Amino acid sequence: MSDHYEFPYPSKELESRHPFSVYEHERLSEEVMEAKAKDFYHKMDARRSVRMFSPDPVPQKLIELAIQAASTAPSGAHKQPWTFVATNDPEIKREIRAAAEEEEEKNYLENRMNEEWQEALAPLGTDHHKEFLQVAPWIIVLFEQRYETLSDGTTLKNYYVKESVGIAAGMFITALHHMGLATLTHTPTPMKFLNTILGRPKNERPFVLFPVGYPLEGVKVPDLNRKELNEIFTTVF
Numbered sequence: 001m002s003d004h005y006e007f008p009y010p011s012k013e014l015e016s017r018h019p020f021s022v023y024e025h026e027r028l029s030e031e032v033m034e035a036k037a038k039d040f041y042h043k044m045d046a047r048r049s050v051r052m053f054s055p056d057p058v059p060q061k062l063i064e065l066a067i068q069a070a071s072t073a074p075s076g077a078h079k080q081p082w083t084f085v086a087t088n089d090p091e092i093k094r095e096i097r098a099a100a101e102e103e104e105e106k107n108y109l110e111n112r113m114n115e116e117w118q119e120a121l122a123p124l125g126t127d128h129h130k131e132f133l134q135v136a137p138w139i140i141v142l143f144e145q146r147y148e149t150l151s152d153g154t155t156l157k158n159y160y161v162k163e164s165v166g167i168a169a170g171m172f173i174t175a176l177h178h179m180g181l182a183t184l185t186h187t188p189t190p191m192k193f194l195n196t197i198l199g200r201p202k203n204e205r206p207f208v209l210f211p212v213g214y215p216l217e218g219v220k221v222p223d224l225n226r227k228e229l230n231e232i233f234t235t236v237f
């Protein structure tokens with residue numbers, strides 16, 4: 001294929017109506033790309049979810065930078081349909097822990113999670129105790145904006161909300177790991193209580209709750225294996 005486009009983007013007509021800029025991109029050699037890719041893979045392979053955090057404080061600036069990195073995520077129609085709500089307030093963390101444990105008691109002890117689900121979780125050994133929610137210096141709740149509400153009360157649609165917020169969540173986790181912090185992707189479902197405790201409007205729905213901090217020294221994690229490339233990847237030519 002030639003690099004001549006019959007239908008260039010943006011068209012002259014489009015560019016006359018909306019602003020465009022030249023994308024800055026440095027093309028690297030394949031050797032350099034492979035070295036960077038291996039490095040990044042090994043770095044990411046070392047990420048683990050932790051369930052015991054150190055109480056050591058973490059500056060708010062670091063949380064903000066991780067959220068800025070997450071908010072570079074692509075999103076349907078560039079709506080960025082997410083709100084990150086962070087707290088390090090001991091009383092709010094206590095309330096969140098209490099409400100999460102109440103829901104998780106029903107999930108784990110009153111069989112709201114069925115047997116198959118509980119069996120899948122068995123190697124992780126998770127239960128309804130969520131002490132880490134009070135110990136971790138920060139709790140960040142990522143809310144998905146199901147739709148947008150304007151100041152005059154009218155609403156606008158958001159597109160591919162779950163996909164967009166899921167990508168932002170992954171980038172948030174990656175940013176935290178990259179800077180040397182740890183988190184847990186936590187979903188004490190149903191999570192509606194987070195709207196009440198954190199005072200969020202009804203167009204927002206809790207997506208994931210992230211305790212964030214340093215891992216407790218010597219913390220243990222399940223000895224998990226990740227799928228091999230040939231189990232998750234195939235080619236079609």
Ligand SMILES: Cc1cc2nc3c(=O)[nH]c(=O)nc-3n(C[C@H](O)[C@H](O)[C@H](O)COP(=O)(O)O)c2cc1C
Nearest residue numbers: 047048049050051124126184185186187188221224
């Ligand atoms: C959408 C989602 C929800 C999760 N919810 C919980 C949870 O509520 N509690 C928990 O302990 N771990 C939860 N996890 C963490 C997974 O158990 C963990 O990612 C998985 O075991 C792999 O471990 P790793 O993150 O250390 O690679 C969740 C992960 C995802 C992606």
